[in-house]
Amino acid sequence: xxxxxAAITGIGAYIPDYILxxxxxxxxxxxxxxxxxxxxxxxxxxxxxxxxxxTSFMGERAVNQLLEKTNTKPEEVDILICATVxxxxxxxxxxxxxxxxxxxxxxxxxxxxAGCSGFLYALATGAKYVESGMYKKVIVxxxxxxxxxxxxTDRTVAPIFGDGAGAVMLEPTxxxxxxxxxxxxxxxxxxxxxxxxxxxxxxxxxxxxxxAREHYIYQEGQPVFKWAVSKMADVSVEMMxxxxxxxxxxxxxxxxxxxxxxISATAKRMGLDPHKVMINIDRYGNTTAATLPLCMxxxxxxxxxxxxxxxxxxxxxxxxxxxYVKWAYDPE
Ligand code: UT7
Numbered sequence: 529x530x531x532x533x534a535a536i537t538g539i540g541a542y543i544p545d546y547i548l549x550x551x552x553x554x555x556x557x558x559x560x561x562x563x564x565x566x567x568x569x570x571x572x573x574x575x576x577x578x579x580x581x582x583t584s585f586m587g588e589r590a591v592n593q594l595l596e597k598t599n600t601k602p603e604e605v606d607i608l609i610c611a612t613v614x615x616x617x618x619x620x621x622x623x624x625x626x627x628x629x630x631x632x633x634x635x636x637x638x639x640x641x642a643g644c645s646g647f648l649y650a651l652a653t654g655a656k657y658v659e660s661g662m663y664k665k666v667i668v669x670x671x672x673x674x675x676x677x678x679x680x681t682d683r684t685v686a687p688i689f690g691d692g693a694g695a696v697m698l699e700p701t702x703x704x705x706x707x708x709x710x711x712x713x714x715x716x717x718x719x720x721x722x723x724x725x726x727x728x729x730x731x732x733x734x735x736x737x738x739x740a741r742e743h744y745i746y747q748e749g750q751p752v753f754k755w756a757v758s759k760m761a762d763v764s765v766e767m768m769x770x771x772x773x774x775x776x777x778x779x780x781x782x783x784x785x786x787x788x789x790x791i792s793a794t795a796k797r798m799g800l801d802p803h804k805v806m807i808n809i810d811r812y813g814n815t816t817a818a819t820l821p822l823c824m825x826x827x828x829x830x831x832x833x834x835x836x837x838x839x840x841x842x843x844x845x846x847x848x849x850x851x852y853v854k855w856a857y858d859p860e
Contacts, residue, residue, distance in 0.1 A: 534658035535706035535856035540594030569788025573690025573813030586693035602631035611646030644843025646817035670817035679744035690813030694821020718846025761797035779835035785809035
């Protein structure tokens with residue numbers, strides 16, 4: 529049917545039990561709680577310690593919670609899209625593994641890799657499938673086991689990242705709720721500043737690449753920071769202008785949780801008071817594709833039908849974007 533929108537009708541999430549504190553990190557490397565809190569704003573992050581388990585372990589749990597909360601049978605699901613930079617394997621897609629584990633048998637799935645913007649890109653993709661009228665139940669997962677690619681001898685990267693997974697259900701609605709508008713952008717020049725050097729087709733794994741510690745995140749923090757501050761704010765303000773939204777009209781900014789200073793700069797450019805910004809970076813760190821669904825999961829009880837949300841991200845690629853969502857349900 530024409531004119532339908534894709535509404536978020538539920539959220540599930542999973543956070544691993546193990547908590548890596550700043551104090552524990554300070555015992556592993558030359559850093560301090562004070563430096564990490566001042567420069568990044570992270571107090572602790574959760575780490576998946578289960579032996580032999582990867583991103584799908586967390587995705588499976590997030591999706592099972594989502595299915596339960598939305599009273600959905602796995603066989604009713606049409607599509608499962610998983611945003612991740614830490615797939616269980618290079619192939620097949622982690623989406624297929626999660627779908628198999630939760631019993632989705634009548635749908636299809638694929639992964640999206642857009643760095644920390646992965647969930648936003650996947651949400652945009654899922655929304656378009658729903659709006660087309662062809663699919664009725666689309667699950668969008670954002671999940672990352674960042675601890676699998678963090679070098680815990682590198683103090684410039686290790687404090688930033690954590691593990692986690694979140695999942696939302698998208699369903700068609702005739703009402704004026706759901707995904708209202710999407711702006712996505714990218715610039716491949718950013719690949720130089722944030723990447724994983726080895727393990728892909730350019731540099732397959734070798735003894736040398738392991739010895740050179742090239743299977744970990746490589747990040748030049750300052751250029752990434754500068755791009756993130758300007759692009760996340762630009763695109764969020766652009767979305768407000770496009771829809772004549774003032775700061776009063778916005779219930780929450782849902783920002784990617786990479787650095788508290790980036791979040792604050794974005795909110796300031798949008799004219800938003802801090803109480804209108806979803807923040808959980810202090811507890812989870814940067815969970816890459818999982819940050820946005822984890823925010824909405826944490827704040828779900830304070831969201832009401834009709835609330836205007838601006839989701840905003842920046843990540844590897846570089847990729848960035850904003851999605852304007854009108855929340856579609858009241859808390860239970
Ligand atoms: O989600 C994907 C997108 N990623 C991001 O958005 C990350 C963007 N970048 C950042 O958030 C920041 O650049 C960092 C948090 C990574 C670094 O913060 P910064 O304020 O840019 O610090 P810096 O790199 O300029 O380093 C300042 C100082 C340096 O020492 P010197 O050269 O001034 O003596 C670093 O060696 O801080 C030192 N430093 C640390 N000190 C204690 C770097 N890491 C640490 C640490 N503990 N963990």
